[in-house]
Amino acid sequence: MSEPLLVAEEVYAGYVPGVDILRGCGLELGPGEIVGIVGPNGAGKSTLVKAVFGLLRVRSGSVRFRGADLTNKPAHTLVSRGLGYVPQRDNVFSTLTVEENLRMGTYLRPKAFTGRRDFVEELFPLLGQRRGQKADSLSGGERQMLAMARALMMRPEVLLLDEPSAGLSPLYQDQVFDRVRQINSAGVAVLMVEQNARRCLQICDRGYVLDQGTNAYTGTGADLLHDEKVIELYLGTLARAR
Numbered sequence: 001m002s003e004p005l006l007v008a009e010e011v012y013a014g015y016v017p018g019v020d021i022l023r024g025c026g027l028e029l030g031p032g033e034i035v036g037i038v039g040p041n042g043a044g045k046s047t048l049v050k051a052v053f054g055l056l057r058v059r060s061g062s063v064r065f066r067g068a069d070l071t072n073k074p075a076h077t078l079v080s081r082g083l084g085y086v087p088q089r090d091n092v093f094s095t096l097t098v099e100e101n102l103r104m105g106t107y108l109r110p111k112a113f114t115g116r117r118d119f120v121e122e123l124f125p126l127l128g129q130r131r132g133q134k135a136d137s138l139s140g141g142e143r144q145m146l147a148m149a150r151a152l153m154m155r156p157e158v159l160l161l162d163e164p165s166a167g168l169s170p171l172y173q174d175q176v177f178d179r180v181r182q183i184n185s186a187g188v189a190v191l192m193v194e195q196n197a198r199r200c201l202q203i204c205d206r207g208y209v210l211d212q213g214t215n216a217y218t219g220t221g222a223d224l225l226h227d228e229k230v231i232e233l234y235l236g237t238l239a240r241a242r
Contacts, residue, residue: 004028005189006052006158011061013051020059021047023213027191029158034180034190036204036221038197039234043210045193046088046162053085053160054078080108084156088163091147094136098127101135101146105153120149123182141172148179152188159183161192165199177203197235201225209234
């Protein structure tokens with residue numbers, strides 16, 4: 001792998017004083033990669049992404065982007081540096097229209113709005129058809145597309161996705177994974193936390209399996225998908241059957 005864009009090392013973090021959810025875990029994301037973070041519920045997957053993006057204080061360890069230390073920098077600083085983030089819940093402004101949501105995505109660079117809107121509407125044609133529609137009238141899958149599109153409005157080099165397929169129908173789950181591939185093909189490196197481990201590892205270049213806040217396994221997506229121990233402990237028998 002070439003020099004990584006994003007590196008988290010020996011990260012310790014948690015929500016309650018004195019209680020660490022993350023206990024020395026880390027990751028690397030290289031240019032052009034899709035990297036997945038999978039594991040059982042409560043393993044610290046979403047917590048790790050929040051710590052990377054400055055939404056949860058890192059008690060020990062470091063986060064670096066292009067070699068610069070961004071540990072515990074506020075989220076707006078990371079956005080200005082080239083990182084985008086899509087949370088699992090409450091990820092759109094429900095009372096605003098689709099276009100207004102997209103405009104919020106360029107609040108740091110408002111002059112870039114028109115060009116970036118055209119770009120994301122090529123990736124998500126449905127959004128172009130629904131510019132004036134309120135976000136709360138969209139389906140769950142459509143809201144997820146809007147959230148991803150808004151995060152892309154600042155032209156990020158890295159997109160962090162927290163459980164993008166959670167709660168969606170199988171059809172919309174497939175569409176989300178297809179869009180992740182398209183976003184990556186457009187030159188954006190993607191770090192994705194995902195509860196659908198099998199589907200995530202199918203599209204990932206590399207993956208990290210977290211368990212109890214530590215790195216249990218790492219490898220290519222294909223290797224993890226077919227690793228007997230990973231299947232037994234984390235993916236279940238259906239993964240082997242497929």
